Amino acid sequence: MSVVVLELGLGEAAKSFQLEKAVCSHGFFMMPPNQWDPLSKSLLRPLRLDTTDSDSDSVLVRISQHSWAPQSLHVSVHYPYALTPQHRHSLLTQVDEDRSFDGRVFRSPTLFEDMVKCILLCNCQWPRTLSMARALCELHLELHTQSSHVLLSEAGSTESKTPISGNHNFIPNTPLLKDTKTKLKESHILADNIGEDDSFQNCKTCLQAAEELYNIGNFPSPTELAKLDESFLATRCNLGYRAIRILKLARAIVEGQIQLTQLEEESKGASLSQSSYNKLADQLKAIYGFGPFTCANVLMCMGVYHVIPTDSETIRHLRQEHARNSTVQTVERDVEHIYGKYAPFQFLAYWSELWHFYEKSFGKLSEMPCSDYKLITASLIFPSAPFQILSNNQEEGKKKAQCPDNVKHEAQARRPWLSCQHWSDSHAMPK
Template identity: 25%
Template sequence: MRLNLSACPPFSLWAVVESHGWARLPPFAVDRTTGVIARIERLETGQVVELLIQEAVGGVTVEVRDQLAGSEREEVSRKVWWMLSLGEDLAPFYALAREEPKLAHVERRALGRMLRSPTVFEDLVKTLLTTNTTWAGSIRMAEALVSRLGDPLPTDPSRTAFPTPEQVAEATEEELRQMGLGYRAPFLAELARRVAEGELDLEGLKDNDRPTEEVRRTLLGIKGVGEYAAASLLMLLGRYDYLPMDTWARKMVSREWYDGRPVGREEVEAAFERWGRWKGLAYWFWDWSPWGERP
């Protein structure tokens, strides 16, 4: 089965894939020789399938080597549409970026979309796995969580889908610790329980009509989510009002504008304040090449 999905131009699948590190965490897998991004996905019916996504003229094609019912086809389309931000119109951001030499490359390379997971739950869990650790540690934790708790692909049981909140909630805190999650284990256990029991509606955070401040308060009210994690999640939700500020951001701003002198939150905020609701994207795709790679 093959689906054809259109994207708001300009669009580059690889710009989305390389926007940050999610493509290197399971259940995503990238084949750069064929230009395919694959993902093992559990559908609402319980069927586990492999999605093979490839760039096409004006958007992407999605191939699934299984027979799908009409509702399952709609679900796959909806999930890929969200993951790749196919409907996001970045024209206002590009118009501003044209006036800034450090962002002159973004429209030409169709930068601006952030690869995200089909669910806010998965993005939140992965964000927790990236805090206070190395990238190698994040990969190990994600691999352990997905391989031990996710449903297997019938044709290749070694490949598994991201676990549902219910599946994570069934694991004990000790079992989560044994997966290497450390101090995150109780946070993840409580998060999964709240979502599984309907106490916390994470998918409702996708509603663009909700004020950003309200969404941010909800995120900050989740144990384990601090200001950096909340800002990162807001960007994945298409809200760029806040900067995911860490030591790397302070170091780059220090070198770019302050001759290497130490700076704090105020200086970083001031550097991107003029970008308004686009400041998160301006920071993320700024040309930091004189000082090192972007975050």
């Protein structure tokens, strides 16, 4: 298979940017179809050649930052045909990342993928969240292979159809709305290789990861999900009540009721302005099934950090790290008391503490094999007393994780892919 190696310059961020820290900054990097290789310190996943076309081919890309060229990211694209200039621009747009500071939070190539993954965090343990994300990627592969007997829906039809069987799915003909595109200031082609990328071939772990990704597919687009039957989707991907929320979100996007590009644009002014934040939050709350936790997580993915998504993991963290006797009724008041001084970057201050806690407990997460991701849960650390409160003496002797000094520079960062994300809603993963 031919490999094209593209280069994405980091600009001013090159002085401090580290791919490993930028990617392994939030639980979304563990969720399929993302695959982090801890040995080569590379990120692999499928990307669409054309984000405006749900029928566009997905290609496997490997993103690396080499020690001999730290000022740029190298994007190896594995594709049997020649890449057009439009394809190259689309791929680099999806990979383009935050260029400001170490307080990045990983996000997905599209806002839709982030939204769905935020839904998957609600009311379940982290292993199930990972399982549901994988199932959706497997479904995408089924929708695009002949062996799955894909049936095309009738042109112009708006009626929901019921799958004939578990192996029969429907792909609508409605065109996908355009997602946000970022102007690329620095990028060029390093090589058009007729053969294979040597560094990729020499990395056994990368090859295994590539095979794994080819077996599960990309994350499905709104058009690919919009006309699926609710009961089929719920059963096929073990989504439960989340299936109808995901379907209604996908249909609203396809029908133009939700404009992802507009939401992304409005988020640019919401990071510092409370009124802009409130307006954006109100728009998200109007989406079916988007409660406070999901909305706060989606806003965080969009680079807006005013509100901390609170759940049982937040309560555990406040009790364990801050000796606060928090409850469901008091947790929002408690996080405001502790993190309000960091406004408008409350989430980043909170997240730096929580991420430090998990790395202290489980080791460096970027070095963890993907087979162990499902083990990352506070219930394994505190199986009998997950909300144990430290005594004053213990608390005084405990070194706290500090909010990065340069956290407030994040307001200027516009980030497509390597920038933003969060976690779970129950007793599982960091939120």
